[in-house]
Amino acid sequence: MRITTTSRAAPAAASIMAAFAAAMAMAASPALAQKTYGPGASDTEIKIGNTVPYSGPASAYGILGKAYGAYFKKINDEGGINGRKIVFISYDDAYSPPKTVEQTRKLVESDEVMAIVGNVGTAANAAIQKYVNAKKTPQLFLATGATRWNDPKQFPWTMGWLPSYHAEAAAYAKYLLKEKPGAKIGVFYQNDDFGKDYVKGLKEGLGDKASTMIVMETSYEVSEPTVDSHIVKLKAAGVDTIFSFATGKFAAQSIKKVAELGWKPLHIVPNASSSLGSVLRPAGLDNAQDVVSATFAKDPTDPQWKDDPGMQKFYAYVEKYIPEGKAMESTVLSGYSIAQTMVEALKQCGDDLTHENLMKQAANLKNVQLDGLLPGVTVNTSPTDFSPIDQFQMMSFKGERWQRFGEIIKGETPTAVR
Known part of the structure; x- marks a missing residue:
C-alpha cells in the first residue's frame, strides 16, 4: 500500500494524532498492508501464459490451450482469484522446441507474465527449462510426465503435473x-x-x-x-x-x-x-x-460418472465454455484439471502475488481434490517433491x-x- 503525504506545518499534537490514526488503519487492514506484487500481478489482474501446439504434428493437443482459457474465463465470470481477473496469453509453438523458446521469451520479457502454465510436450518444456529458471519465472503444472520436472534442487522453478512416465x-x-x-x-x-x-x-x-x-x-x-x-x-x-x-x-x-x-x-x-x-x-x-x-482421472465418456458432482461441474463447463471440446472430453478434462490446480495455487497466494510465493504455494498443495480425478487420487506436493500426482489405475x-x-x-x- 502506498501512503502519500504533503509538506505542511502542523502542531506537534496533530502530527502525533495523524501518525496514530495511520498506524491504527494499518493494523485494522493487515491484508491491505501486506499486498505484494511481482511481474504479471496487480490489484486487478493476474497475467499467466503458455505455449501449446495449435498446429504441427501434435496439434490434437491444441485443445488443451483452449481448455485452460475456457476454465480461466469461467473463474473470471465467478469473480476471479481473490477479486483479480486472470489474463491468459497462449501462443502456438507447433510442437517445435525452437518456437517454444521464441514464444516463451515473448511471454516473459514482453508480456511479463507471472508464470508459464500447462505447456505441452517434454521436448518443448525441456527447451525452456533453463531459461525460465534463470529468469525465476514459475514453469508450472506441465502437460508432460517426464521425470526431469521433479528436480527441485537444480530446477526450483519447474513443476510437472502428469504422473511420471x-x-x-x-x-x-x-x-x-x-x-x-x-x-x-x-x-x-x-x-x-x-x-x-x-x-x-x-x-x-x-x-x-x-x-x-x-x-x-x-x-x-x-x-x-x-x-x-x-x-x-x-x-x-x-x-x-x-x-x-x-x-x-x-x-x-x-x-x-x-x-x-x-x-x-x-x-x-x-x-x-x-x-x-x-x-x-x-x-x-x-x-x-x-x-x-x-x-488417474475419470473418463468423461463413461456413464458411471453421469451423477458424480465433480463431473457434473465439468460437463456444465464444457457445455457453456468450450462446446467444441465435446468430441475430445478426455483431453479437455486434463486441461480443466491443470487449470483447476493452477487456480488452487493462486488462491493460496492470497495478496502475496510474487514469483517466489507462487512457487512456494505450488510446492505446498495438500490432498487437493480435483473434480476430474478418480476417487482416492489427490494432488500433493512439497518443497522436495514436485510430482503432484503419483497414483493411477489400469484400464482396458x-x-x-x-x-x-x-x-x-x-x-x-x-x-x-x-
Whole structure:
C-alpha cells in the first residue's frame, strides 16, 4: 500500500494524532498492508501464459490451450482469484522446441507474465527449462510426465503435473510380469525424453528379465509422416506384446496399423495417448479393442460418472465454455484439471502475488481434490517433491469405453537423475 503525504506545518499534537490514526488503519487492514506484487500481478489482474501446439504434428493437443482459457474465463465470470481477473496469453509453438523458446521469451520479457502454465510436450518444456529458471519465472503444472520436472534442487522453478512416465511404465511392467511373464516385447517409442522415460521405467520395472523379454526396440521422429514401417518390423520380429510409447497421432497410427496387419498382440499405450476423441476414434474403435493403458482421472465418456458432482461441474463447463471440446472430453478434462490446480495455487497466494510465493504455494498443495480425478487420487506436493500426482489405475478398452481394473496404485516418483 502506498501512503502519500504533503509538506505542511502542523502542531506537534496533530502530527502525533495523524501518525496514530495511520498506524491504527494499518493494523485494522493487515491484508491491505501486506499486498505484494511481482511481474504479471496487480490489484486487478493476474497475467499467466503458455505455449501449446495449435498446429504441427501434435496439434490434437491444441485443445488443451483452449481448455485452460475456457476454465480461466469461467473463474473470471465467478469473480476471479481473490477479486483479480486472470489474463491468459497462449501462443502456438507447433510442437517445435525452437518456437517454444521464441514464444516463451515473448511471454516473459514482453508480456511479463507471472508464470508459464500447462505447456505441452517434454521436448518443448525441456527447451525452456533453463531459461525460465534463470529468469525465476514459475514453469508450472506441465502437460508432460517426464521425470526431469521433479528436480527441485537444480530446477526450483519447474513443476510437472502428469504422473511420471517412468512410474507409469514401471506399473505396466509389474502388470506384465504378473499377467504375461513369458511375453515377447516390442517397444515402439518417440525418440525424445517422452519416449525414453517410458523405456527406462519399463526396463527398470522388468528388472533382470528385461534383456530376455524385450525382443526389439524401434524409435520414431515426430517429423515422420507415418510410423507404419516400425509396426511392420515389430511384427516380423515375433513380438506378441507391443508398447506404443507414442504421442497421440502416432499412437493412433500404431493401433490402426496393428489391426490392418491382422495382428493380435497385447497392445499397451500411455495414458497421454488414451483419449477417445483424439486417439482411439481416429484409429478406429474396432481397431482399439482390448488396448491397455493406465489412468488417474475419470473418463468423461463413461456413464458411471453421469451423477458424480465433480463431473457434473465439468460437463456444465464444457457445455457453456468450450462446446467444441465435446468430441475430445478426455483431453479437455486434463486441461480443466491443470487449470483447476493452477487456480488452487493462486488462491493460496492470497495478496502475496510474487514469483517466489507462487512457487512456494505450488510446492505446498495438500490432498487437493480435483473434480476430474478418480476417487482416492489427490494432488500433493512439497518443497522436495514436485510430482503432484503419483497414483493411477489400469484400464482396458472394451466396446466404446475404457474399463478400469485392479486397485489404485501409488507409483514411484523418482527425482531426476543427472
